[in-house]
Amino acid sequence: MPTNNTMQFARLIAALDAAGAFTDEAITSATASMNLESEDVLELKDRAVHLWNEALALAETTTAVDEVIDIPHRPRSRGGRPGS
Secondary structure, eight states: OOOOHHHHHHHHHHHHTTTOOOOOHHHHHHHHHHTTOHHHHHHHHHHHHHHHHHHHHTTTTOHHHHHHHHOOTTOOOOSTTTOO
């Protein structure tokens, strides 16, 4: 299990966003439980997605991809970059 909470929380939120989980109903529920406005919830979601995308971009430029995004057992190519 990955231990970098910051990256894994961003990864989870980005995956939920990609799956369409941030419906109007979900955002309304989150605003009530978090005592935030819907714009604040959407900003938090956008910041998490941005953080995850930045981590993935950084991972493309380094051979230390596992340390950057904290994904265990990630297959590597000979070049050390994911997907190459």
